[in-house]
Amino acid sequence: MLRVILVEPEGEYNVGFIARLCRNFEVEELYIVNPRCDLNKALEFSAKGQDVLKSAVVVSSLYEAMRDLDLKISTSSIADSKGDMLRKSMSPWEVSQLVGDRKVGLVFGRESVGLTRDEILMTDIMLHIPANKEYPVLNLSHAVGIVLYEIWKTRGATPRKSVVSRETTDLIEKYVKTLYEAIRRGDGDEAMYIAVKRSLLRGIKDEEEGRAVVRFLRKIYMRMIHGNE
Amino acid sequence: MLRVILVEPEGEYNVGFIARLCRNFEVEELYIVNPRCDLNKALEFSAKGQDVLKSAVVVSSLYEAMRDLDLKISTSSIADSKGDMLRKSMSPWEVSQLVGDRKVGLVFGRESVGLTRDEILMTDIMLHIPANKEYPVLNLSHAVGIVLYEIWKTRGATPRKSVVSRETTDLIEKYVKTLYEAIRRGDGDEAMYIAVKRSLLRGIKDEEEGRAVVRFLRKIYMRMIHGNE
Structure with a gap:
């Protein structure tokens, strides 16, 4: 379960965009502490x-927004300066591995000044989005978007399997080979055959695309056999 | 080199946020086609x-914004519906692997209606940010933020070498197109062309393999023209 917690947000557009992002990335709860x-x-x-916004829970303290959570994650654009243990950070992709089926809260601070040290201290982990060292300060809702996207990838992402059928793969191999045999001059030419076959088999995304490639190769072949009529 | 291209953006806040994101994630160029x-x-x-915004290049056509690029990537929240070859998509993390040291353009459409099919057709690859199936439509600048973040992660982490040269990519496009034109019967055949071109551009690993593919296509073409002698 994922809860986004905004601490004293100042901009209407940011709050609105964040509600939309919660929907885009299937966040279960939105809490807002003292909206400004x-x-x-x-x-x-x-x-x-x-x-999402209409059912957001408005509370008056960060403590209240976090008390039933298993894991509390604060966020900051200031991180990892030498000697500052509080701000040693994890990246979004590292944090995404920690979520699992726990009740997790992601705490985002004010547009103007972020979270206070005391607020960060109330959380278990601090997250920082790595970016341009000279200007790593993201706008609030854009930071939320990136973190939610990264967690969604890990939570929901069904790994995409290669879904080209054996039959289509065989046909592609067959036609590339037939075309190759029609144009080969010597053994050195085999590199061409291997390159085309592998590139296609690597690059084709799914069965539908695979079949379109087969149609292309078949038509080329027919045209080559029957000449330029 | 990374160029963000906005096609007819409608909202001031989005354009402003995108300029900020370009700075956050060290994008070299911002182009705006017919700002609305x-x-x-x-x-x-x-x-x-x-x-970034002050030095943005304002142009009057997408063609103008893309003509000197090695790799053109369109973006859409509508993707991977059955039968639609044009909208077969790659994810941000897959696209981030393709950037290397090429001149890459990321094309984002209007807030209201996105990119037209013709505009998508002008690009080499279509990117889609996976999200809630019931509502995968991100706000424009948030989509930009996620894509730039993902590419920045890869660029900053392990600078990849350029995979295939511009010249070789152009030759592959040219020969696939010429072969397609020789066999096409109707507009429905265009799917074949898109499938073959994209599969090859996606699948080819390096310059050497790219050149072998060019040799193959060129020989097929010569053989087709001169018939079965």
Whole structure:
């Protein structure tokens, strides 16, 4: 279970965008601690995340927003300066591995000044999005988007299997080979055959695309056999 | 070299946020095709990305924004529906592997209607950010943020060598197109062309393999023209 917690957000557009992002990346709960902006205006920016925003839980302290969580993760654009143990950070992809089926809260601070040290201290882990060293400060909702995307990848992402059938693979091999045999001059030419076959088999995404490639190769072959009629 | 290309953006805040994101993730160039909003107002949202926005190149056609690029990548929230060869997509983490040291353009469409099919057809690859199947439509600048973050991770981490040269990519496109034109019967046949071109561009591993594919295609073409002598 994932909960996004915004601490004293100041901008309507950010709150609206974050509600939309919660919908895009299937976040279960949105909590807002002491909003400093008009949540009704924020609705304008939430598109199909309106319901998320309407059912957001507004509380008056960060403690209240976090007390039933298994894992509390704060976020900051200031991280990993020497000697500062509090701000030693994890990256979004490292954090995404920790979520599992726990009740996890992601805490994002104010647009202007982020989270205080005391607030960070209340959490278990601090997350930092690596970016340009000269300017790593992301806008609030864009930081939320990147973190949610990265966690969603790990949580929901069904790994994409290669789904080209054996039959289609065989046909591609057959036609590439037949074409190759029609044009080969010597043994050195075999490199061409291997290159084309492998590139196609590596590059084809699914059965549908594979069949379109087969049609192409078959037509080329027929045309070659029957000449330029 | 990375270029972000916005096609007819409609919202000042999105353009401003994108300029900021370009700075956050060290994008070299921002191009804007026919802006539908006030770029001066956009400055308000760009924070320390102001210089990026001030030096953005405004052009009047997508062609103009892309003509000197090695690899053109379109983006869409509509992807991978059955039968639609044009919208077979790659994920941000797959695309991030293709960048290397090539001149790459990332093309993002209008907030309201995205990119047209013709615009997508002008590009080499289509990228889609996987998200909630019921609502995968991200706000424009948040989509940009996620893609730039993912590419930055790969660029910053392990600088990959350029896989295939511009010249070789162009030759592959040229020969696949010429062969396609020799065998096409109707508009429905275009799917074959798209499938073969994309599978090859995706699958080819390096320059050497790319050149072998070019030799193969050239020989097939010569043989087809001169018939079965």
